[in-house]
Amino acid sequence: MSTPSISAKVLGLGTYLPERVLTNAELQARPELDTSDEWIVRRTGIRERRLAADDQATSDLSTLAAEACLADTGVSPDAIDLIIVATVTPDMLFPATACLVQRNLAARRAAGYDLLLGCTGFVSALATAAQFITSGSFEHVLVIGADTLSRITDWTDRSTCVLFGDGAGAVLLGPGEPGEGLLSFVMSNNGEASGLLSMPAGGSRLRITPEVAAAHLDCIRMEGKELFRLAVEGIPTAAEDAMRAAGLGPDDIDMMIMHQANIRIIEAAAERFGFPPEKVAVTIDRHGNTSAASMPLALDELRAQGRLSAGDRVLLVGFGAGFALAAAVVRW
Numbered sequence: 001m002s003t004p005s006i007s008a009k010v011l012g013l014g015t016y017l018p019e020r021v022l023t024n025a026e027l028q029a030r031p032e033l034d035t036s037d038e039w040i041v042r043r044t045g046i047r048e049r050r051l052a053a054d055d056q057a058t059s060d061l062s063t064l065a066a067e068a069c070l071a072d073t074g075v076s077p078d079a080i081d082l083i084i085v086a087t088v089t090p091d092m093l094f095p096a097t098a099c100l101v102q103r104n105l106a107a108r109r110a111a112g113y114d115l116l117l118g119c120t121g122f123v124s125a126l127a128t129a130a131q132f133i134t135s136g137s138f139e140h141v142l143v144i145g146a147d148t149l150s151r152i153t154d155w156t157d158r159s160t161c162v163l164f165g166d167g168a169g170a171v172l173l174g175p176g177e178p179g180e181g182l183l184s185f186v187m188s189n190n191g192e193a194s195g196l197l198s199m200p201a202g203g204s205r206l207r208i209t210p211e212v213a214a215a216h217l218d219c220i221r222m223e224g225k226e227l228f229r230l231a232v233e234g235i236p237t238a239a240e241d242a243m244r245a246a247g248l249g250p251d252d253i254d255m256m257i258m259h260q261a262n263i264r265i266i267e268a269a270a271e272r273f274g275f276p277p278e279k280v281a282v283t284i285d286r287h288g289n290t291s292a293a294s295m296p297l298a299l300d301e302l303r304a305q306g307r308l309s310a311g312d313r314v315l316l317v318g319f320g321a322g323f324a325l326a327a328a329v330v331r332w
């Protein structure tokens, strides 16, 4: 990546988690699932997750996170040039969720669109947003990672329904000095593996008919074991590439934030770089897998815990449906 004279700096951050907590004990209490708190904790690290209220959709979660972010920065909605919502659970296929958020925020000048890349979406949206800032095209880009996965979860499938949760996080990017903000990014897709994680129906390939819905093809389908292998193999390479592009090594990194899909994936990657637990974000125990929201939620939690300070170098690694990988180094 060449070094532009303007950098894309994180000006602020805000998040939203729905109030309703779904515990493993509640899932265990459903005999048809034949699951247990012990299995879920041991295989995934998840203890509980949040569920959106019946009247909440992704634009609502996104708006609340965006409002918190704007309050954090003191920037007014009128100053936003662009809103990118990374999600796989838009309110509907169109209009874009970003348009609904733009309306809700009364961000009158803002353009916007959705970026549908699943769990990798937040990092890819950051990299996309940064292009507009460093080119001088836009001054303020709001990047939102938000998902309401509970709406596309097959609640009869124990191999997936124990994993997911709902939430949203937003960051505002604006111009900074060289060496601030996004220092590097890498992105890749392995489309050959795209069948491993999908929602088969609801797009132009397969219409949702009663038969399709009865077969739960309008829900998340996942081959967990193979995805696990791809993630454990791919994360170190993406992370190394992002660090190298920033001219840094593992010793220069203050905090690693991975997409929160499984504690075993997080621990394997942390071990690979010799990162001690205090350098690695873990929210999966309380949030489950919130897809595009997981990394901004983790950033906010670290900041609240005093584990993220100005100037820290943060390594972000997202992975998921596609099979897509994206990593970035951000100077906080």
Ligand SMILES: CC(C)(COP(=O)(O)OP(=O)(O)OC[C@H]1O[C@@H](n2cnc3c(N)ncnc32)[C@H](O)[C@@H]1OP(=O)(O)O)[C@@H](O)C(=O)NCCC(=O)NCCS
Pocket (backbone or CB within 6 Å): 034, 035, 036, 039, 040, 043, 044, 119, 158, 159, 160, 162, 197, 223, 224, 225, 226, 227, 228, 231, 261, 262, 265, 289, 319, 320, 321
């Ligand atoms: C999904 C995941 C937790 C499953 O863990 P796993 O150790 O691979 O488990 P398996 O799928 O091999 O299943 C092992 C056994 O547990 C059973 N099992 C699956 N879900 C269960 C549950 N909720 N409760 C109890 N048993 C369960 C399986 O039926 C299987 O039983 P069998 O051996 O009798 O066939 C794990 O594969 C994973 O996290 N994958 C990566 C997910 C990911 O990264 N996604 C991309 C980003 S979104």
